[in-house]
Amino acid sequence: MEVSGVRIGTPTERAERLLHQRAFSGCTDAISIQTKHTGLTVSLAGGKLHIVGTKHYLAGGHVDGFYLHGLRDPSVTDCD
Numbered sequence: 001m002e003v004s005g006v007r008i009g010t011p012t013e014r015a016e017r018l019l020h021q022r023a024f025s026g027c028t029d030a031i032s033i034q035t036k037h038t039g040l041t042v043s044l045a046g047g048k049l050h051i052v053g054t055k056h057y058l059a060g061g062h063v064d065g066f067y068l069h070g071l072r073d074p075s076v077t078d079c080d
Contacts, residue, residue, distance in 0.1 A: 003019070003040065003042070003066065004018050004019055005018050006018050006019060006042065006063055007063065008063055008064060008065065008066075009062055009063060010062060010063045011060075011061075011062050011063075012044050012047055012058055012059075012060060012061045012062060012063070013060075015031060015042060015044075015063050016031065019031055019033060019042070021033060022057055023044055023047070023057060023058040023061075024055070024056060024057060024058065025047070025049045025050075025056040025057060025058045026056055028041075028043060029043065029044040029045065029047055029058045029061065030042060030043045030044055031044070037070065037071055038068065038069060038070050038071070039068075039069040040066065040067070040068050040069070041066070041067040041069070042063055042065075042066055043063070043064055043065040043066070043067065044058055044061045044062065044063060044064060045061055045062060045064040046060065046061035046062055046064075047059055047060040047061025047062075048060055048061075
């Protein structure tokens with residue numbers, strides 16, 4: 001699976017730039033993209049927590065999975 005040039009193994013920094021989203025760290029390390037009907041979670045591995053104020057960002061690491069969520073359809077998963 002590939003989204004906007006992002007695929008499994010893509011460095012976190014490049015994925016953030018291509019998807020125009022920051023990587024957040026929490027229960028899971030991920031970049032999340034939401035639309036009215038679907039959501040895409042790009043999971044990340046191997047990074048380190050970077051705290052700025054109250055925000056928890058991820059520094060380093062790489063893409064290790066994609067999770068596509070639909071309101072009516074079952075989710076689609078592609079991971080390393």
